Amino acid sequence: MKRNVLIIGAGGVAHVAAHKCAQNNILLGDIHIASRTLAKCQAIIESIKEKGNQRGPGQLKAHQLDAMDVEATKALIRETGSQIVLNLGSPFLNMSVMTACIETGAAYLDTAIHEDPNKVCETPPWYANYEWKRREACREAGVTTILGVGFDPGVVNAYGRFALDTYFDEVESIDIIDINAGSHGRYFATNFDPEINFREFTETVWSWENGKWKANEMFEHRKDWDMPMVGKSTTYLTGHDELHSMSKNLGVPNIRFWMGFGDHYINVFTVLKNLGLLSEKPVRTAEGLEVVPLKVVKAVLPDPASLAPGYSGKTCIGDLVKGTKNGEPREVLIYNICDHKQSYAEVGSQAISYTAGVPAVAAAMLIADGVWDVGQMVNVEELDPKPFIELMNRIGLVTRVRDERGDRVLDPAQEAPAVAKHRESVAGVPAE
Numbered sequence: 001m002k003r004n005v006l007i008i009g010a011g012g013v014a015h016v017a018a019h020k021c022a023q024n025n026i027l028l029g030d031i032h033i034a035s036r037t038l039a040k041c042q043a044i045i046e047s048i049k050e051k052g053n054q055r056g057p058g059q060l061k062a063h064q065l066d067a068m069d070v071e072a073t074k075a076l077i078r079e080t081g082s083q084i085v086l087n088l089g090s091p092f093l094n095m096s097v098m099t100a101c102i103e104t105g106a107a108y109l110d111t112a113i114h115e116d117p118n119k120v121c122e123t124p125p126w127y128a129n130y131e132w133k134r135r136e137a138c139r140e141a142g143v144t145t146i147l148g149v150g151f152d153p154g155v156v157n158a159y160g161r162f163a164l165d166t167y168f169d170e171v172e173s174i175d176i177i178d179i180n181a182g183s184h185g186r187y188f189a190t191n192f193d194p195e196i197n198f199r200e201f202t203e204t205v206w207s208w209e210n211g212k213w214k215a216n217e218m219f220e221h222r223k224d225w226d227m228p229m230v231g232k233s234t235t236y237l238t239g240h241d242e243l244h245s246m247s248k249n250l251g252v253p254n255i256r257f258w259m260g261f262g263d264h265y266i267n268v269f270t271v272l273k274n275l276g277l278l279s280e281k282p283v284r285t286a287e288g289l290e291v292v293p294l295k296v297v298k299a300v301l302p303d304p305a306s307l308a309p310g311y312s313g314k315t316c317i318g319d320l321v322k323g324t325k326n327g328e329p330r331e332v333l334i335y336n337i338c339d340h341k342q343s344y345a346e347v348g349s350q351a352i353s354y355t356a357g358v359p360a361v362a363a364a365m366l367i368a369d370g371v372w373d374v375g376q377m378v379n380v381e382e383l384d385p386k387p388f389i390e391l392m393n394r395i396g397l398v399t400r401v402r403d404e405r406g407d408r409v410l411d412p413a414q415e416a417p418a419v420a421k422h423r424e425s426v427a428g429v430p431a432e
Contacts, residue, residue: 002107002368003029006082008067008097009089010040012192012305012349013111013150015047016357017086018060019347020395022048024361026056027368032080034065035089047348067093073100082106084364088357091115091196095130102134102141107367111150111356112196113241120280121203124213125244131377138377145377149363150356151317151336152178152257153242155392158385159319159334159399160246160255165385166417167332167403171323173254176242180260180352181230182313182340186302188268191352194298198278201269205239208247208255219266223258228400228407229337230316235260245379272297308350311340315351333402334410346396355397362391386412 005021005028007014014033021031033041041062048054061080067073067089077085077100087097087110094114101108114130116122122129131147138145148154156176164171180191190197201218208214221237235258246255272278277293284290318335336355343354363380366372371387380388389399389412399410 001370002083002373004032004080004082005029005084005086005364006032006034006077006080006106007086007088008034008065008073008093009087010035010037010044011088012308012353013356013360014086014088015044015305016343016347016349016353017088017361018044019048019051019053020358020361021086021364022054022060024365024395025054025058027365028084030059030061030080030082032059032061032063032076032082034063034067034076036064036066038062038064051346051348053347068096070096070100070103073097074104077101077104077106084367085109086360086364088360090193092117095134098131098134098145101145102137102143105141105143107144107146107364107373109146109149109360109363109367111148111154111360113148113153113244115196115199117280120199121205121239124206125248126241127244127379135377139375142375144367144373144375146363146367146372146383147377147379148241148245149360149380151359151397152176152240153245154359154363154380155336155355155388155397156317156319157242157246157380158383158388160250160252160321161381161383162385162389162412163319163321163332163334164250164252166412166415167325168321168323168330169325171250171252171321173256173322174246174250174252175320176240176255176257177225177227177235177316177318177320177335178257178259179225179227179230179233179235179316180313181233182311182315182351184307184350185310186307188265189302189307190304191307191350192304192356194301194304195294198269198272198294198297199280200240201238202273202278205237206243207237207239207257208243208253211253213247219261225258227316227318228333228335228402229314233260233316234262246381249379249381304353305349308340308344308348308353311344311350314339315355317355331403334399335402336397336399338397358395358397359388359392362388362395365391
């Protein structure tokens with residue numbers, strides 16, 4: 001059993017994860033939060049105490065850390081006795097923090113694919129450019145490394161795997177649909193780090209079509225969906241992290257990601273992009289000052305954490321899976337609904353952060369009790385999804401399924417498995 005968690009980062013997702021770790025610290029042990037800004041870590045601890053979310057004994061401690069410094073990160077892991085590291089800071093940190101975990105033996109988890117600050121929308125499969133190059137090192141060290149275990153990527157990967165194992169003989173397509181039907185009341189803001197948010201959309205976006213990668217322009221393909229609880233929503237085909245691993249691991253010929261955008265967001269984004277304000281390349285002002293336009297935009301936009309108090313409405317994120325069962329066509333939607341106001345009442349964050357933070361903690365709990373402690377590098381769809389879905393149902397993110405039988409809470413133990421295919425997780429557990 002692994003105990004003691006080090007959370008790296010002090011943004012919205014780290015805030016949620018810290019609250020959820022504290023709620024479950026009887027299993028997880030001491031909770032340490034580290035960031036470059038110590039005051040942000042201390043503020044999270046104060047919010048946990050204010051909400052009464054520490055359920056068992058143990059430390060809640062803040063630390064100052066530059067996580068790009070591998071030696072400093074290794075030293076903090078050892079100092080705190082942390083056996084599980086949740087990397088919830090910038091995706092620029094992934095490879096540094098992963099290296100520290102491999103060299104100390106701590107389990108590593110993150111919620112987004114690694115990014116190089118000087119590259120945008122890299123060629124697929126993106127994981128092969130960075131994380132997967134350390135696969136053998138993780139195996140040799142026996143270090144459990146779970147990549148992309150937020151909601152998307154993360155939960156949607158597990159949904160895809162569960163659908164393949166349970167509802168279908170053959171799957172033709174998985175459409176991942178991400179709708180935020182909430183309102184924060186600001187003129188313009190992003191729901192997580194603006195720099196990371198904009199970098200997803202400023203260049204080529206990739207989708208997996210007919211068993212190969214297809215390049216598209218952002219906002220080139222639009223589709224309207226009628227989703228549970230949030231109603232009719234407009235989405236656009238977008239590149240996203242999970243496509244880069246699901247395309248390799250699931251054997252499905254078509255995997256697409258659709259994200260909801262309103263006209264106002266698109267208009268503001270387009271103006272910023274056309275003016276060159278979303279560029280990651282530095283420019284020099286007339287006064288001789290060198291600045292990165294994208295970082296300037298980030299600096300003037302609202303801090304995503306500041307949106308939480310006034311946020312209303314819901315998110316709906318899920319997988320629409322199409323294929324065949326017993327020779328007949330079948331369609332299944334597996335999804336989650338998360339309420340912004342309820343998230344704020346529980347942990348002081350909006351639903352976007354909540355949906356990313358809760359799965360990371362669920363994965364940490366599964367590592368702590370040995371269920372997902374596989375001693376190697378994996379993406380979420382390579383693991384048995386049933387305990388993951390069951391645990392999230394208990395700690396705050398309830399999964400639902402809609403098919404020909406109706407719409408219901410998804411209890412993995414009650415769903416009849418498909419019989420034509422049986423896949424094994426990397427832990428060697430047959431998919432039932």
